[in-house]
Amino acid sequence: MEDKNKLISELKTLIIESLQLEDVSPDEIGPDDPLFGNGLGLDSIDALELVVALEKAYGIVIPDEDVGKEAFASLSALADFVAKERKATGGE
């Protein structure tokens, strides 16, 4: 769980930095809040940026929107996805 919290924290920073959400603080993003549609005000095209940032940071490729939908459902879902894919690809 500690690992997951650490990952969630890393991901919050990644999201805020890559999407340049300067008016959002890490505490404002709850782990189960949906990342897209409401809340952070992100849209589908923002997702592209996140896909690229994730690839750069963790070496994980998100090939299509079905995978993306699952992964981006919430911060918690994203952390699970990253943890799983990291092991699979043997990324850092």
Place this chain on the structure above:
Amino acid sequence: MNPGMARDSSLPSFTLYLHKHHTREMWWRSRGAPASVSGHFPLTIGTKRAILLLYVFLTQSIMDFDFTDKVALVTGGSRGIGRAISLALAERGAQVIVNYAGNEEAAQKTVSDIQTAGGDARAIRADVADTADVENMFGEIRTDPGRLDILVNNAGVLRDKLLMFMSEDDWDRVMDVNVKGLYTCCKSAARLMIGQKYGKIINMTSPSAFIGRAGQTNYAASKAGVVGFTRSLARELARFHIYVNAVCPGMIQTDMLQQLPENVAEEMLEGIAMKRFGTPEEVSGAVLFLASNKSDYITGQVITVDGGLT
């Protein structure tokens, strides 16, 4: 993309939530005004220095299109318009990757011509209609040099036939190279360019897309496809400072023009206001403009270079 919403089958599955106001104003902040030239000229200045200053001033104006440290990929860059574009970019400092599908000799010639003139170039083979080929090509580009600033989707083929006599291969090949080639190359390029938050994509269309031509149902359809693709991708990628435009060359002196029967080419001259065919260099001018920072408020547009044909 909110999984809490009930699925509405009438909406595209990747529903776009486009918000009217972007809370993040920073997205649209400009690149910053160029540094202003401040300071005072010396009150007294000798003639030699004056001439030197004038020379420097003039050459800076001429070198408006400076692509130093930029990496460019030109598909179909070994011959014709592609070659002219490759040479023009390399001449102005770009590192050029010349893509070719079959004619290795021509590609190597273009590369060595660039190198002889002091430029930086290399050739990579890939059929743009082949997804695996293109992914390999971009894999090589990611390894070295690891960035791509300018993508010129110039690769194109012509298979003119009246529709009744047009084979499936004539149709498929033209659509595959001219349209699918955009899908394969831009898909890979977008990943790189989004990460860079910068890119210039230039596609090649044709007057046939707008006015049609007998014998070119396949070609004209493909080139009209290029326009729709260009306009859509421009909207998708604008927020990443990725500019997607098209150049529309008319009748240009290349191998492709040689393929047309002579009487057809002659007839076409009648329809051209300037009464001559264009040169590949004249097309490269428009490409240079769209590849440069002089076109940073232009996206989703078509620039036609046809001597007044349309």
